[in-house]
Amino acid sequence: MRQRNLSLVLHTLAAEGPLSRAAVAARIGVTRAGVSALVEELLRLDLITELGPGRPGTVGRPGSALALNENGPCGIGAEVGVDHLSVCAVDLRGKVVARIAVDAANRGRAPEPLLAELGRLVTAVAAEAESTGLRPAGLTVAVPGLVARGTDTVVRAPNLGWKGVEIPALLDPALTARLPVTVDNEANLGALAELWLAPTPVASDFIHVSAEIGIGAALVVDGALLRGAHGFAGELGHVPVRPEGPDCGCGGRGCLEQYAGEEAVLRASGLAPEEEAGRHPGPGARIALLAERAAAGDARVRTALEEAGTALGIALAGAVNMLDPGAVVLGGALAGLAPWMLPALEAELGGRVADPARTVRTEVSAIGADGPLLGAAHSVVHTVLDAPASYASPLE
Amino acid sequence: MRQRNLSLVLHTLAAEGPLSRAAVAARIGVTRAGVSALVEELLRLDLITELGPGRPGTVGRPGSALALNENGPCGIGAEVGVDHLSVCAVDLRGKVVARIAVDAANRGRAPEPLLAELGRLVTAVAAEAESTGLRPAGLTVAVPGLVARGTDTVVRAPNLGWKGVEIPALLDPALTARLPVTVDNEANLGALAELWLAPTPVASDFIHVSAEIGIGAALVVDGALLRGAHGFAGELGHVPVRPEGPDCGCGGRGCLEQYAGEEAVLRASGLAPEEEAGRHPGPGARIALLAERAAAGDARVRTALEEAGTALGIALAGAVNMLDPGAVVLGGALAGLAPWMLPALEAELGGRVADPARTVRTEVSAIGADGPLLGAAHSVVHTVLDAPASYASPLE
Numbered sequence: 001m002r003q004r005n006l007s008l009v010l011h012t013l014a015a016e017g018p019l020s021r022a023a024v025a026a027r028i029g030v031t032r033a034g035v036s037a038l039v040e041e042l043l044r045l046d047l048i049t050e051l052g053p054g055r056p057g058t059v060g061r062p063g064s065a066l067a068l069n070e071n072g073p074c075g076i077g078a079e080v081g082v083d084h085l086s087v088c089a090v091d092l093r094g095k096v097v098a099r100i101a102v103d104a105a106n107r108g109r110a111p112e113p114l115l116a117e118l119g120r121l122v123t124a125v126a127a128e129a130e131s132t133g134l135r136p137a138g139l140t141v142a143v144p145g146l147v148a149r150g151t152d153t154v155v156r157a158p159n160l161g162w163k164g165v166e167i168p169a170l171l172d173p174a175l176t177a178r179l180p181v182t183v184d185n186e187a188n189l190g191a192l193a194e195l196w197l198a199p200t201p202v203a204s205d206f207i208h209v210s211a212e213i214g215i216g217a218a219l220v221v222d223g224a225l226l227r228g229a230h231g232f233a234g235e236l237g238h239v240p241v242r243p244e245g246p247d248c249g250c251g252g253r254g255c256l257e258q259y260a261g262e263e264a265v266l267r268a269s270g271l272a273p274e275e276e277a278g279r280h281p282g283p284g285a286r287i288a289l290l291a292e293r294a295a296a297g298d299a300r301v302r303t304a305l306e307e308a309g310t311a312l313g314i315a316l317a318g319a320v321n322m323l324d325p326g327a328v329v330l331g332g333a334l335a336g337l338a339p340w341m342l343p344a345l346e347a348e349l350g351g352r353v354a355d356p357a358r359t360v361r362t363e364v365s366a367i368g369a370d371g372p373l374l375g376a377a378h379s380v381v382h383t384v385l386d387a388p389a390s391y392a393s394p395l396e
Numbered sequence: 397m398r399q400r401n402l403s404l405v406l407h408t409l410a411a412e413g414p415l416s417r418a419a420v421a422a423r424i425g426v427t428r429a430g431v432s433a434l435v436e437e438l439l440r441l442d443l444i445t446e447l448g449p450g451r452p453g454t455v456g457r458p459g460s461a462l463a464l465n466e467n468g469p470c471g472i473g474a475e476v477g478v479d480h481l482s483v484c485a486v487d488l489r490g491k492v493v494a495r496i497a498v499d500a501a502n503r504g505r506a507p508e509p510l511l512a513e514l515g516r517l518v519t520a521v522a523a524e525a526e527s528t529g530l531r532p533a534g535l536t537v538a539v540p541g542l543v544a545r546g547t548d549t550v551v552r553a554p555n556l557g558w559k560g561v562e563i564p565a566l567l568d569p570a571l572t573a574r575l576p577v578t579v580d581n582e583a584n585l586g587a588l589a590e591l592w593l594a595p596t597p598v599a600s601d602f603i604h605v606s607a608e609i610g611i612g613a614a615l616v617v618d619g620a621l622l623r624g625a626h627g628f629a630g631e632l633g634h635v636p637v638r639p640e641g642p643d644c645g646c647g648g649r650g651c652l653e654q655y656a657g658e659e660a661v662l663r664a665s666g667l668a669p670e671e672e673a674g675r676h677p678g679p680g681a682r683i684a685l686l687a688e689r690a691a692a693g694d695a696r697v698r699t700a701l702e703e704a705g706t707a708l709g710i711a712l713a714g715a716v717n718m719l720d721p722g723a724v725v726l727g728g729a730l731a732g733l734a735p736w737m738l739p740a741l742e743a744e745l746g747g748r749v750a751d752p753a754r755t756v757r758t759e760v761s762a763i764g765a766d767g768p769l770l771g772a773a774h775s776v777v778h779t780v781l782d783a784p785a786s787y788a789s790p791l792e
Contacts, residue, residue, distance in 0.1 A: 205625040217718070221622060228720025229601040239714035240748055242639065252713070252748035317648070318635035318714050322613070324624025352636055352648035 002038075003389050005030060009038050010047060010068065010385045014092075018051055018065035039066060046072045046135075047092065047388055068092040073137035074129050075380025076179065078122055079186065079373040080114065080143045082106050082159045082213045084283035087121040089129040089136065090377035092384065094197070098128035103282040107213075108161040111170055119172040126179070138380040139179045141167055142186040142372035144212055149231025152183040158249055159213045182379070187216030187234050188225055189375030190331050193367050195220055196378050202363060203326025207319055209236060209312070210332025210371065212283075213262050219323060237261065239315040259311030262286055262333075268304035269293070284369055287333040294340045302340055309341030313348025320353050320360050331365035332372070338364040398434075399785050401426060405434050406443060406464065406781045410488075414447055414461035435462060442468045442531075443488065443784055464488040469533035470525050471776025472575065474518055475582065475769040476510065476539050478502050478555045478609045480679035483517040485525040485532065486773035488780065490593070494524035499678040504557040507566055515568040522575070534776040535575045537563055538582040538768040540608055545627025548579040554645055555609045578775070583612030583630050584621055585771030586727050589763050591616055592774050598759060599722025603715055605632060605708070606728025606767065608679075609658050615719060633657065635711040655707030658682060658729075664700035665689070680765055683729040690736045698736055705737030709744025716749050716756050727761035728768070734760040 008028045013019060019027070025035040042048045049071075050064040070091045079086045086101040100121050106114055118141070126136045145157025154165040168181040191208035195201075204223040210216050215237035219226040226233050237257040238250045245254020258264055263273040266286060276286050293301040316328055328349070330338050342362060349360050365371065404424045409415060415423070421431040438444045445467075446460040466487045475482045482497040496517050502510055514537070522532045541553025550561040564577040587604035591597075600619040606612050611633035615622040622629050633653040634646045641650020654660055659669040662682060669682075676682050689697040712724055724745070726734050738758060745756050761767065 203625060219718070221617070226617060226622070226719070229599060229722035230720055233718060233720040235717040235720075238717045238748070240710050243637065243710045243744075250748075255748075314636050314639045315714070318711070319718050321631035321634045322615070322629060322715050322718065323622070324626055324629040324631075326625035348639075352634070352646075352651075 003387060005034070005038055006042060006388045007386055009035070009042060010388055013048060013066060013068050014094075014385060018067040020065055024066065042388065045388060047384070048072075070095065071133040072135065073381075073384050074134040075377040075384070076122060076126060076129070076136050076139040077189075077373050077375070077377025077380065078118055078139060078141045079376060080106065080118065080141060080160070081186075081283050082144060083277075083281060083285075085114075085118050085121055086283075086373050087118070087125045088373055088377050089125050089134065090374070090381055091134060092381060094378065094381070096374075096377075097132060097134060098125045100125055101283070105281065106160055111162055111165045111167075114160075115167065115170045116172070119175050122175060122179075123172070136179055137384050139175075139181045140189070140376040140379045141181065141183045142189045142376045143167070143183060144186050144214060144216070146232045146235075147183050147185050149227050149229070151231075152181060154183065155232075184376070184379070185216065185218070185231075185234070186210070186212070186372035187218040187332075188227070189373075189379065190216075190365075190367075190371030191218030191220050191225065191329075191375070192379060193371040193375035194329055194331060194365055195223065196382070197367060197374060199366055202329055203361070205323075205325045206327040206329050207236075207316065207323065207325045208329045208331050208365075209316070209334060211260075211262065211287075211334045212332060212369075215257050215261055215312075216332075217319070219325070221323075236315055236319065239318060241311045241314050256311055256315040260308035260315075265290060265304050265308050268307060269298075269301040284333050284336070287336055291336050291340075294337070305337055305340035306344045308337075309344030310348055312341065313345040314352070316345065317349050317352035320349060325360075327361040327363055329363045329365050331368060333369050335365045335368035399783060401430070401434055402438060402784045403782055405431070405438060406784060409444065409462060409464050410490075410781060414463040416461055420462065438784065441784060443780070444468075466491065467529040468531065469777075469780050470530040471773040471780070472518060472522060472525070472532050472535040473585075473769050473771070473773030473776065474514055474535060474537045475772060476502065476514065476537060476556070477582075477679050478540060479673075479677060479681075481510075481514050481517055482679075482769045483514070483521045484769055484773050485521050485530065486770070486777055487530060488777060490774065490777070492770075492773075493528060493530060494521045496521055497679070501677065502556055507558055507561045507563075510556075511563065511566045512568070515571050518571060518575075519568070532575055533780050535571075535577045536585070536772040536775045537577065537579045538585045538772045539563070539579060540582050540610060540612070542628045542631075543579050543581050545623050545625070547627075548577060550579065551628075580772070580775070581612065581614070581627075581630070582606070582608070582768035583614040583728075584623070585769075585775065586612075586761075586763075586767030587614035587616050587621065587725075587771070588775060589767040589771035590725055590727060590761055591619065592778070593763060593770060595762055598725055599757070601719075601721045602723040602725050603632075603712065603719065603721045604725045604727050604761075605712070605730060607656075607658065607683075607730045608728060608765075611653050611657055611708075612728075613715070615721070617719075632711055632715065635714060637707045637710050652707055652711040656704035656711075661686060661700050661704050664703060665694075665697040680729050680732070683732055687732050687736075690733070701733055701736035702740045704733075705740030706744055708737065709741040710748070712741065713745050713748035716745060721756075723757040723759055725759045725761050727764060729765050731761045731764035 012027045049069045074089045074091045085104050088099040089097050146155045167183045187210050190210045208218045217234040217236035238255045242254040246258045248255040266273045408423045445465045470485045470487045481500050484495040485493050542551045563579045583606050586606045604614045613630040613632035634651045638650040642654045644651040662669045
């Protein structure tokens with residue numbers, strides 16, 4: 001109960017910014033005395049600060065305004081991409097205080113050296129955050145693969161070539177001794193970033209589609225991720241689009257990834273995926289190339305993107321008929337290709353969604369490719385806001 | 397809090413049968429004195445009864461065993477089928493105490509006469525239940541169409557030809573004055589029946605597929621229905637199977653219903669749906685005909701059912717990849733055709749689900765075509781068990 005009320009105060013300050021004790025009491029329906037006790041504990045835990053008395057605009061009785069502590073705990077997010085590694089630190093107010101990204105050829109790379117490199121980047125970002133007075137509270141790692149529910153094990157990440165990799169066990173013990181580590185699918189974290197950080201909030205029920213090399217999706221239902229019985233929900237890339245279509249690495253045929261995955265689009269554009277990967281390495285480089293050529297009017301690229309949009313629309317029509325989301329959000333690298341994919345995608349959705357009276361809102365993420373990394377760091381921040389006392393217990 | 401504890405006592409008795417006060421106290425973690433007060437209130441509300449002292453097998457201090465009152469409130473369920481109307485009454489212990497079913501040609505029938513007939517059947521079943529001492533607590537109506545979330549309006553029921561029908565407003569006012577009415581999609585209620593009544597409980601996350609004339613599905617996630625933003629989730633029948641396939645009444649092309657719906661299967665079996673509907677009217681009659689011919693070795697019918705199983709498997713593979721359920725349950729009329737559809741269905745699922753290591757459990761419902769009707773009546777019983785005090789308030 002107390003934990004819940006502490007969390008309520010923090011979430012109120014996160015949502016509405018600096019507020020007086022009286023304003024917090026009014027917002028959460030607790031007495032002034034009750035709020036004062038909660039505030040004392042949160043100050044002691046270093047989770048909030050007082051901005052000093054007489055702040056203009058404060059509602060109710062004059063008093064010092066309270067705010068989340070921008071010099072308290074911070075969340076560290078990391079992303080293992082197929083062609084990059086990124087790490088960032090985010091303070092309780094959501095500001096990115098440190099960030100590193102490096103190009104890396106991770107396809108087929110063994111987990112040990114990859115995670116050793118990632119560990120060094122995390123250590124560097126954590127040191128940077130600490131130098132400004134922040135205390136890293138945890139690390140969440142975004143991976144392009146399936147993570148078994150309730151574990152930190154990557155069951156399968158085909159584009160890395162990983163199977164059964166337990167990430168925390170392979171990170172530097174000096175790091176994991178200091179930082180609790182959690183692992184999640186990049187599409188899930190991208191959807192959480194959309195839910196938490198979108199400048200215009202999306203619906204509380206939406207399908208978030210993202211792409212790096214593969215195509216992933218995440219389902220948000222009533223404001224929470226739908227993870228599935230095993231944690232594997234959201235495998236949009238393997239929804240059959242044309243059941244007699246080309247073989248897919250997953251064992252199926254005619255999966256969406258065979259029509260709208262990066263390699264398929266490069267090939268349909270007359271480009272050789274392997275050559276282009278050598279010529280344009282790094283995160284999003286081939287997507288940027290496609291966007292550039294489409295913008296320049298390259299008919300072959302435009303047709304390839306239109307066909308990818310059609311395939312994505314067919315797969316999403318099935319998903320929308322089954323799930324009835326409030327919106328479909330194109331995020332990740334797909335956001336940059338939206339101008340050429342969206343018309344075909346929307347035509348399929350419009351024609352194939354069972355109730356013609358119902359329009360399915362499609363939106364392009366304003367967060368785009370940063371989603372998984374920001375979602376990872378913010379998920380640590382949310383852990384602190386959700387359970388402030390249990391977060392703080394290791395310190396005492 | 398008190399409402400919650402009253403409900404907890406009722407659900408404990410529903411799940412475990414007669415128990416002493418001491419056993420109830422131990423199960424729900426409340427003091428003996430606390431349980432006694434709750435029990436007094438539930439006895440007063442006529443929701444439970446004492447079976448008398450000294451019942452053998454009672455745990456703890458000797459004392460009279462408590463049970464749900466089989467002569468208290470009951471739930472009335474009704475089903476509007478395309479070719480039948482059914483009504484039943486279920487007591488708090490789940491026993492069906494009265495039941496009526498009539499064949500009816502409801503395709504294209506206006507809502508007013510249909511609901512007048514349904515109202516007469518409900519009145520008859522309610523009278524029958526009352527004659528045994530039960531008090532009808534509410535009516536839930538199952539419909540083969542989309543019901544807007546939070547309303548009792550059928551937005552669209554293509555096989556009835558209905559659009560925008562607000563059911564309670566069209567029922568006999570003498571009936572609705574006595575009975576609170578709710579309306580839900582038949583597939584949703586079938587899935588709830590599976591969740592509540594299956595002899596072997598299914599997973600808490602499953603996709604329930606059912607069919608009468610159309611094909612519907614319902615999604616159960618963490619033990620609750622996923623209704624979708626507008627209440628329209630579960631439209632499996634309109635998931636694209638072959639995107640360039642035949643036109644569908646929904647406006648799309650190549651929807652699952654075009655391959656595995658009753659009419660499609662009759663046609664593929666060399667039968668004319670309209671003629672057969674005349675020759676074999678009534679609920680499930682054509683499905684029974686198909687099952688009979690398949691059992692007799694009719695090759696054309698067997699091939700038609702196998703192809704329907706393949707199409708269902710393709711659509712479900714997409715849904716399983718997106719939702720990662722613990723099981724897929726074939727319910728409704730489909731349960732009777734499972735022997736001829738399941739092998740092809742399972743072959744598609746096995747080949748197309750992204751993680752080959754993960755087996756998707758497929759099950760055939762033991763409840764079958766009775767699911768929607770039983771789910772409707774039990775959903776009233778659950779309303780009583782969930783909120784005993786607010787249910788009782790109109791009586792006081």
